[in-house]
Amino acid sequence: MNVQAGGHGPTLEAANGSYIQTFVKQNVVLCFGGQRFMWDFVTAKVSTPLLxxxxxxxxGLLVDVKNRRLFNAETFSSLPCSLSGSGTAVVLCTLHI
Structure with a gap:
């Protein structure tokens, strides 16, 4: 992804109330289970990318926390994920863009 210097993107706030430095909003195509999904992502200065x-x-993507997967509700194709932090609520899929 291209990142503009200076952090002049949309304002984002973390759960703890701190502000997250953002750069640009960019349309990105992600491929899960052989299917392509387009989305306008915000490029931000974070240690872990989130969906x-x-x-x-x-x-139409469903989160299966127990089995650590994302499922496409129409095709039932899946993408393995990992749990973040304490493993209680956040499912992460590492994106290589």
């Missing part, structure tokens, strides 16, 4: 629920909902 937001808006992306999951808009693309």
């Amino acid at each position: 937001i629920t808006d992306f999951l909902c808009a693309n």
